[in-house]
Amino acid sequence: MDTAPLGQTLELLKTPGMLREHMKPAPCIYSQLKLGSETKRPVLEILKSWEKLSGEDMEFLKSDVRFTLVTIPEALAVEQLDGILAELDKNGFKTRQLIVNNVVSEIGDSEFLKEKADQQKRYLELMYRKYSHMHIVVIPLFSHEIKGIERLKQVERSLYG
Numbered sequence: 084m085d086t087a088p089l090g091q092t093l094e095l096l097k098t099p100g101m102l103r104e105h106m107k108p109a110p111c112i113y114s115q116l117k118l119g120s121e122t123k124r125p126v127l128e129i130l131k132s133w134e135k136l137s138g139e140d141m142e143f144l145k146s147d148v149r150f151t152l153v154t155i156p157e158a159l160a161v162e163q164l165d166g167i168l169a170e171l172d173k174n175g176f177k178t179r180q181l182i183v184n185n186v187v188s189e190i191g192d193s194e195f196l197k198e199k200a201d202q203q204k205r206y207l208e209l210m211y212r213k214y215s216h217m218h219i220v221v222i223p224l225f226s227h228e229i230k231g232i233e234r235l236k237q238v239e240r241s242l243y244g
Contacts (some may be wrong), residue, residue: 093170151180156206180218188223197201
C-alpha cells in the first residue's frame with residue numbers, strides 16, 4: 084500500500100499515543116456524558132472502544148505489515164533514511180525492503196548522464212553498505228513516463244525480476 088509522503092505518515096503513527104494521553108483525564112470529563120437519546124451509550128465507553136481499536140490496529144501494523152521505503156540516490160534522500168528507519172523502528176515497525184528509484188543505467192554518449200550516474204553510484208554503494216540487512220531493489224530511470232500496461236510491466240520486471 085502506498086502512503087502519503089513519509090512526513091505525514093510518520094505523524095499518523097503518533098495518533099494512538101495522542102489518544103491515550105487524551106484518555107487520561109477522560110473519566111472525569113466524560114463520565115456523565117451520554118451520546119444521543121436513543122443509545123444512551125456513555126461517551127467514555129465509546130472513547131475506550133476507539134482506544135482498543137487503535138491498539139489493535141497498531142499491533143496489526145507491527146506484527147503483520149512490512150514496510151518498503153522508496154528513495155532516490157541523492158544526498159538528502161539518503162541522509163533522511165537513517166531518521167526514517169529509526170522512527171519506524173522506535174514504533175515497532177519492520178522495514179524489509181528499500182527501493183531506489185530513478186537510477187541512471189543507460190548513459191550512451193551523454194556527459195550529463197555519465198556525471199549523474201557517477202554521482203548516484205556513490206549513494207548506491209553507501210546504501211548497500213548501510214542497509215545490507217534489507218532487500219534493495221534498483222529501478223532504472225526510464226526515458227518515458229510510466230503510463231499504460233506495457234510500461235507498468237517494465238517497472239514490474241525491475242521490481243520482481
